[in-house]
Amino acid sequence: MFDRQKKGDRAVLVLPHSRGEGDTARRAAEFAELVKSAGAEVLGVISARVEDPNPRYYIGSGKADEVAEAARALEADLVLVDHVLTPVQERNLEKHLGIRVVDRAGLILDIFAQRARSHEGKLEVELAQLKHLATRLVRGWTHLDAQRGGAIGNRGPGETQLETDRRLLAERVKMLTKRLEKVQTQRGQQRRARLRNTVPRVALVGYTNAGKSTLFNALTTGEVFAADLLFATLDPTVRKLENLSCGPAVLADTVGFIRELPHDLVAAFRATLAEARDADLLLHVSDAADEERERLHRVVDKVLEEIDAGDVPQLHVMNKIDLAGAEPRIDRDAAGKPVRVWLSAATGVGLDLLRQALGELLGGDRVQSSLQLPLSAGRLHARLKAAGAITGETVDEHGWQLRIDAPRSVIAPLSGGNAAETRLLRELLAPAE
Structure with missing residues (x-):
């Protein structure tokens, strides 16, 4: 056993992959962006072929030895694994490597903890972290085996530190759940008040790097904070959208989506993507030049369903046609209703078509x-x-x-x-x- 270090951001990345997996280079680049967003310094990258996951480490024992050697040579503080590990696998890896191990779910939770600004967002991110931590209390730290007692009045079997931590964590989860129920009640009252608002609400959603913020800036006069980081902000930016045939609307830019979101973090998305859930129309932005756009489209739809926004009407925006070699156009269904607009937010080509489609969809009712x-x-x-x-x-x-x-x-x-x-x-x- 070892004493778990609490500080340090010098990391070695472990990238597991299988033979039948898709674009491993894209996934590796995406994980590197997550690490950058978390503020860690990458010292080295180790690729690991995993066809039959090792129940002890997930990666093979030989690869675990290679990671341990690299971590010691590079004087790393932690190892980041681009996969969701079981609590036992995380514990065993930490024991074998002698340093912290954080899996993909833990990394994303850490980023959200850094970015949360609203009261509800902070509560839900903390609740997600505690639920994630509850599965990790498997004696990965030496002090958790110690029993209370020893002094006068405290002798006897007592309870172990592990049991104490679990009890305190359960109490904190219960308290946060009650607070969130109160916040949700208040949100319901606010939602009823919003029904009196005559201005239509439109929300931008899409996979990360699809160009949502660029499109937002092209459609509105405001400038969205655009850092080269995933989840740069969890608080949506809202601006007035004018020059539509239906009259003005409100446009919100929401956080970008990403694959394999931790299940416990879906609750946090309910807060940060409230604009999407309460919108009259979603602009689902995709990268027209991305060969995997249909699969990424399904990833976004899955998350929308999980945050109770799956029934909100969508207009699909195919962005970056300048890179895809496509022409600006509006695709319509059999009834003549706009369902897809092809444009380039960077060059401005096709923005007039998007405004036309928005006017038709928002003004019809x-x-x-x-x-x-x-x-x-x-x-x-x-x-x-x-x-x-x-x-x-x-x-x-x-x-x-x-x-x-x-x-x-x-x-x-x-x-x-x-x-x-x-x-x-x-x-x-x-x-x-």
Whole structure:
């Protein structure tokens, strides 16, 4: 056994791969970006062929010896493994190498812990880390075997440090879960309030390096922080999107996705990708020049389902057509509805087509009209105002002259007044029916 070091970021990378695996070079580059985002210094890289995983180390015992020798020669502080290890495998590797071992799941959790800014995000990332740690309390540290006792009043079998850690961790998980339930209740109340917002919400989603932030900057006047790091920020950036035929919308740039996200981290994604879950439309950005784009598209869809955003309508954006040699265009379904836009965010080619498609998709279910209300319809006026459906109004002795701009789903439920108010709302909704 050994005393686990707590500091140090000089790392040796271990890249397991199998014969039937896809682009190993791409995966290795992606893992290197994760390591860079975590702030570690890469001292060396060791590739390991794994056809039949070793239950003790995952990699073979000979390869484990090679990693140990490299770590000693390079004076590394830790070993980062590009695969999810079982608690026993992680413990055995640490014992064999004599230094810390962090698998892919632990590395991503560490990055999220560094990047979380919102209160809910911090709570959920901590909860994910604790659930991950709970499976790692398998006596990988020498002090966990020590029993309490020895002094007067403390003698007897007592409980081991391992049992104490498990109990304290379970109590912390229980407390965080209760806090998150309270935050989720508050989020539900905020979500109901957002239903009164007439401005459509659009969220950018996609695999990392698909060009989401470049597209965001091209569509809006604001500049998104664009560091050469995965998960540079977990807090979405929101800007107003104008020059659409349907009127203004709100555009949010969310965190990029990546393969093999830790299961415990899906909860954290529920906080950081709230903009995607609550959006009226998702712009699913893909790299048109990437040969694996269809597989990566499925990775993103899988994560969207896990965060309860799988039912949100999508418009697929094929970015980087300048690299793919494709032409800008809009692909439509049998009903003529836009389903895919081909463009280049870097050069600006095709951005007008994207705005056109957004106008069609967001404006098709909105009510944009004028409404004359008599003074006797004060209750209906109040409901329309509370729903945020009124964008302009004048009043005289005859009543209110209103300009209405709101989703049909917001206006339709307001017809619970008297017969006269119901008739007025039916006339308002009729042109779009």
